[in-house]
Amino acid sequence: MSEFRVNKTVAEINAKIKQGNAVVVTAEEMIGIVRESGAVKAAQKVDVVTTGTFGIMCSSGAFLNFGHTKPRMRASKVFINRVEAYAGIAAVDCYIGATQPRDDDPLNKVFPGRFRYGGGHVIEDLVAGKQVHLETTSYGTDCYPLRSYEAMVTLKDLPNAILLNPRNCYQNYNCAVNLSKKTIYTYMGILRPECANANYSTSGQLSPLLNDPFYRTIGIGTRIFLGGGIGYVIGPGTQHNPRVPRSENGVVMGGAGTLAVMGDLKGMSSSFLRGASMTGYGCSLSVGVGVPIPILDEEMARFTGVSDDQIQVPVVDYGFDYPEAKGGPLGYVTYGQLKTGEIEFDGRAVSTAPMSSYSKALEIAETLKSWIQSGQFLLGEAQETLPSVPFAGFPAKG
Amino acid sequence: MTSRNVLLIFKSSIMYKPRIYRLSKDYDLVFNILEAKILPRREGRILLELQGEEDQIERGLQFLEEGGVVIEYLADKILREEDRCVHCGECTGLCPTAALSVVRPRMEVVFDVNKCVACGMCGLACPYGAMTDIKLFDPFAEGRTAGTNP
Numbered sequence: 001m002s003e004f005r006v007n008k009t010v011a012e013i014n015a016k017i018k019q020g021n022a023v024v025v026t027a028e029e030m031i032g033i034v035r036e037s038g039a040v041k042a043a044q045k046v047d048v049v050t051t052g053t054f055g056i057m058c059s060s061g062a063f064l065n066f067g068h069t070k071p072r073m074r075a076s077k078v079f080i081n082r083v084e085a086y087a088g089i090a091a092v093d094c095y096i097g098a099t100q101p102r103d104d105d106p107l108n109k110v111f112p113g114r115f116r117y118g119g120g121h122v123i124e125d126l127v128a129g130k131q132v133h134l135e136t137t138s139y140g141t142d143c144y145p146l147r148s149y150e151a152m153v154t155l156k157d158l159p160n161a162i163l164l165n166p167r168n169c170y171q172n173y174n175c176a177v178n179l180s181k182k183t184i185y186t187y188m189g190i191l192r193p194e195c196a197n198a199n200y201s202t203s204g205q206l207s208p209l210l211n212d213p214f215y216r217t218i219g220i221g222t223r224i225f226l227g228g229g230i231g232y233v234i235g236p237g238t239q240h241n242p243r244v245p246r247s248e249n250g251v252v253m254g255g256a257g258t259l260a261v262m263g264d265l266k267g268m269s270s271s272f273l274r275g276a277s278m279t280g281y282g283c284s285l286s287v288g289v290g291v292p293i294p295i296l297d298e299e300m301a302r303f304t305g306v307s308d309d310q311i312q313v314p315v316v317d318y319g320f321d322y323p324e325a326k327g328g329p330l331g332y333v334t335y336g337q338l339k340t341g342e343i344e345f346d347g348r349a350v351s352t353a354p355m356s357s358y359s360k361a362l363e364i365a366e367t368l369k370s371w372i373q374s375g376q377f378l379l380g381e382a383q384e385t386l387p388s389v390p391f392a393g394f395p396a397k398g
Numbered sequence: 399m400t401s402r403n404v405l406l407i408f409k410s411s412i413m414y415k416p417r418i419y420r421l422s423k424d425y426d427l428v429f430n431i432l433e434a435k436i437l438p439r440r441e442g443r444i445l446l447e448l449q450g451e452e453d454q455i456e457r458g459l460q461f462l463e464e465g466g467v468v469i470e471y472l473a474d475k476i477l478r479e480e481d482r483c484v485h486c487g488e489c490t491g492l493c494p495t496a497a498l499s500v501v502r503p504r505m506e507v508v509f510d511v512n513k514c515v516a517c518g519m520c521g522l523a524c525p526y527g528a529m530t531d532i533k534l535f536d537p538f539a540e541g542r543t544a545g546t547n548p
Contacts, residue, residue, distance in 0.1 A: 054486075055486070189523060190523050198491070199491060277527065278525055341500060354488070357487070360486075
C-alpha cells in the first residue's frame with residue numbers, strides 16, 4: 001500500500017494529456033492552489049506543474065557535423081566565426097563550447113575585457129539562421145586527403161547540430177557580494193566594493209529542480225523545453241550533488257542538483273538561446289530550460305507549491321572567500337527578500353539584482369504549459385532518476 | 399517643474415568664460431552637475447541635470463547655444479535594443495538613478511531614459527549588448543561634435 005492518498009502514474013497522466021483533459025499549471029500558479037486547497041486536493045486536481053529558467057549556463061555547447069567535403073577531409077582544427085571548436089573527434093564532427101572566446105580576442109589584457117563574441121554567440125547565430133564562417137584544416141591522410149576547407153554555412157546546411165549541455169539548471173545558487181575594497185568582475189556580474197550590491201541567479205519558485213528537490217520525477221529521458229525546442233534530460237549534470245544542507249521543506253540551501261541535457265538545435269530559437277558576454281570574465285550562453293513535473297501524489301504537490309520566501313539562498317563573498325575557496329556562507333536570505341530589490345546585510349540595506357530572467361522563465365513555463373495542454377507534448381518517464389538523498393518528510397505542522 | 403539631463407560641450411574658444419551660473423541667475427533653473435571633465439585648453443564637458451519650468455529650461459539652453467556651447471540630449475544618445483534585452487535585471491543593481499528598474503511581479507526591466515545620466519554602467523554590465531555602450535567623456539568617442547573646432 002502506498003503511503004500517499006493520491007496516487008497517479010506518468011502513464012495515466014499521459015493518457016489524460018492525449019485526451020486533452022490534463023490539468024496543467026505553472027509552478028507560480030501552483031503556489032496559490034496548494035495554499036488554498038491543501039496538498040491532497042491540489043494533487044487530485046493538478047496533473048502537471050511546469051517550471052522554467054533562463055540564465056547564463058556556462059557548461060553548454062553543441063555537437064556539429066558539417067558534412068563530408070569533396071575530396072574528403074579529416075578536420076583537425078575547426079574555427080567557426082574565428083571561434084575554435086573542439087575537433088578531436090570524427091572527421092567532420094566538432095563541439096563548439098559556449099565559453100570559447102574568439103581566437104583573436106584580447107581577453108583580459110586590457111582589463112576588464114569585454115568578450116563580445118564567443119561559442120555561445122556562434123550557437124545563437126546558427127539558431128537565428130545566420131550564415132557563419134567555417135574554416136578547417138587537416139594534416140591529410142590517404143583516405144582523407146583534403147588539407148583545408150572554408151565555407152559560409154547556415155544551420156540548414158549542417159547534417160546534424162545537437163545542443164548538448166553537460167551542466168544546466170543548477171538547483172539553487174549563491175547570492176554574490178564583494179567584501180573587498182575594489183570593484184570585481186565575476187561570472188555573477190559586476191560587484192562593487194564593500195558589499196555595495198548583491199547579485200543572485202536562478203528563477204527561485206519557478207526553477208525546475210527547486211520544484212522537485214529530491215529528483216523524484218526528473219531523470220534520464222525526461223522530456224523538456226530546451227532553448228525554445230524539445231530536449232531531454234540525459235543524466236545528472238557535472239557537479240550534481242544532492243548532499244547539501246536542506247531546510248525543513250527539503251529544499252536545498254545552495255547549489256546542489258544539476259542536469260545534463262540535449263536536444264536538436266534545429267528546433268530551437270534564438271529567443272531562448274543567447275550568446276552572453278560578461279565583462280572581465282568571459283563569454284557564455286544563456287539557455288532557457290523548462291521541465292514538466294508530474295504530480296504523482298500529495299508530496300509532489302507540496303514540493304511544487306514551494307514559494308520564493310521558502311527558498312534559502314547563501315550569501316557568498318566573491319571578493320576573497322570564493323576565489324580562495326575558503327570560508328562558508330556569510331548568511332542566508334530568501335528569493336522573496338532578494339526579489340524586493342534590497343536585502344539587509346550587516347545592518348544596512350544592500351541593493352540586489354537578478355542574473356537570470358524571471359520574466360523569460362515565466363514565458364517558458366507558460367509555453368510548456370500550452371504545449372502540454374494542446375496534447376502535442378507528452379511527459380517522458382525517467383528511465384533512471386538522479387542520485388538523491390532520503391527525505392525525512394515534512395514537519396508535522398508547517 | 400520638470401527635469402532634463404543634457405551634455406554641454408565647451409570648445410576651447412569659450413571654455414574659460416563663466417556661463418552656467420547664468421542658468422540659475424537669469425533663468426531660475428536648478429542645476430546639478432552629474433559629471434564633468436575638463437581637458438585644459440582643448441575642451442570641457444559637463445553632464446548637467448536641469449530642473450525648472452519647461453520654457454525656462456528651453457530659454458536657458460538657447461542662451462548657452464547662442465554662446466557657442468554645444469548641447470546634446472542624453473535621451474537621444476542612450477538606447478536599449480529591445481530585441482536584445484532578455485529582462486534579466488542585472489543592470490538594475492548598478493544603475494545609479496534607477497533609470498533601469500524592475501517591475502514586479504513579472505520582473506520585467508523598464509528603461510526611463512529621462513532619468514538616465516549616461517554613466518555607462520549598464521553597457522558594461524549587460525551580457526547581451528542591449529544597452530548602448532557610450533563614453534560621453536572620451537573626446538575621441540562618438541559623442542564628439544564634428545566640425546565645431548575653432
